[in-house]
Amino acid sequence: MDPILKTLTETMTVEAIAIIKAKRLAMKQSVNMNAMQLGAEGREKRRMSDNMQKELGKRAMERERPCRVFEEQLLGEREMTTAQKYLKLFNDSKMRSLDHTWPELSSTAIEETIDMPELPPQPEIMTEPPRRKTRYNRYGQEKFLTDQKEFGINPQGSNLEKAAPFLESQQDKQLKRNESVSKEIIERPKHDSKGRRRSKLYSRMPIIVVPPTKTSMVSLHNIKKLLQDLRYTAMSGMTRENALKEVIVEHRFKNEIVSYRVIDNVAHLTPVEWDRVIAVFTSGPRWQFKGWPKGANRAAIFHKVCAFHLHFRNTPMSNELRKMQVHSLALSPHERHSDSGILMEFWNKVDQHMAVHARQFAFIWQK
Incomplete structure (x- = not known):
């Protein structure tokens, strides 16, 4: 057998093993005794600190001054409990038994020695029912200001009684004035107010002129669909029974809706x-330009205003108009979906012209 793997009984004697066990037990007992001693010392320290805190609390309670709240000060002292009443009687009887200086006197002797003063008759106390508490009203103090004036102002307004006739006369005059004004408004012709409003409205509208001929592609009958809906409508499919003098077309310019007045005369x-x-x-x-300023000079007119020529692609512009400052709007004869892109060029040119000549067209922003 390998000597390294031998058991303890084979390598040591029984006495040596017993000595080792005794030493181990003694060490364990000493450790336990030290732990118990430390625990007892800790408990003693905690007990002493608790007693000290208890003593400090007692001293603080003895020196504490009882606090009386506002309600107790108004109502007086608190009512004593039954135990307190008995203790008070016991203390009073004890004090009387200890005090022997007072001689015992009979009731007659007390009456002779002490002259009792005669008390006046007490009046009868009228018991009134408690008044009902009313809600605070800041105007209730005015009842105390009946004869007072602050800074020359009468808060009761009694001086208004003298001024009543004057106020009535002023009211009568105002009523008569209102009646006369209302009569003038009623008698005024309605067409004057309508004409004034119309002239004020027209004064803020730029003007677009179209040809008066019936053979032209653009006229008052289809100008609204042409410029507002951006879609061309042939004149042959429209009725011309109603003679139009002018048409109002709206367009957005600088985030504002601007109305344009379209005329042919x-x-x-x-x-x-x-x-x-x-x-x-x-x-x-x-x-077409007969009666225009500038002596009907088309070149001068086209230099001042934006000129447009609406035509189909298969019918080109005349050489005379091509040499002048005229913008061409060439529409497709059959493709109506392409009208919006071409007609939008009209508004682009007009908006550019108004932006360049902002001072001339400043009237559109007047209110």
């Missing part, structure tokens, strides 16, 4: 209205 335009002309549709003939 310039004979009644005033000089102020001529300055508001912004665009013209020309069909080609010279007589």
